[in-house]
Amino acid sequence: MKPSALSTHVLDTAAGIPAEGMAIELWRMEPEPRRLVRTITNADGRTDAPLLPPETFAPGRYELRFEAGPYFAARGADPGYLGTVVLNVGLREGQGHYHVPLLLSPWSYSTYRGS
Template sequence: MSKSSALSTHVLDTARGRPAAGVAVELWRMEPAPALVTRATTNADGRTDAPLLDAASFQPGRYELRFAVGAYFGEGFLDQVVLNVGLRAGEGHYHVPLLCSPWSYSTYRGS
């Protein structure tokens, strides 16, 4: 049995040890040509209020998550963190956390 697919994210400020509230996030579908899917801003828990893609609007393909971390930190090395991901149907929930500071970031596929 395949699982419904969806996409969510959250942002953690590793420099301050807390969720990153107020980070602008954009989701772009890259195929067949780049197109903005949605914009959101992280809440006090560092999460968007709704999934970036819910099961009803999910389409498999290549996507970019764009995080405006430079505006959040106000200084530092990073400006925009761009994560290019491939999403497949039937793979269940995709959760993509971003752990960041003004100088570095890491990510993984969460649950």
């Protein structure tokens, strides 16, 4: 079985740059919601360490919470209507590396399972 892990990165598609300085939280949603990680993206729009490395990975439902509104406000941009972007994901054992990129502007966002 492949070891599983979770990572992310954020791209500011309005400016065409990595989203440096964005706060991200990872929550485990079961059996009760519990925050596991709070981190800030680096100059590459990535976290310095995986959100869930293989040694702490557990299957289940998780939420990634990206603080998009404060990120745009700190850059002097109108945050539009985005505040916190919440992605609810289900992670299974043996599926390898889960990478969840976020592409966003003040008006929209998209995501996918990356590699």
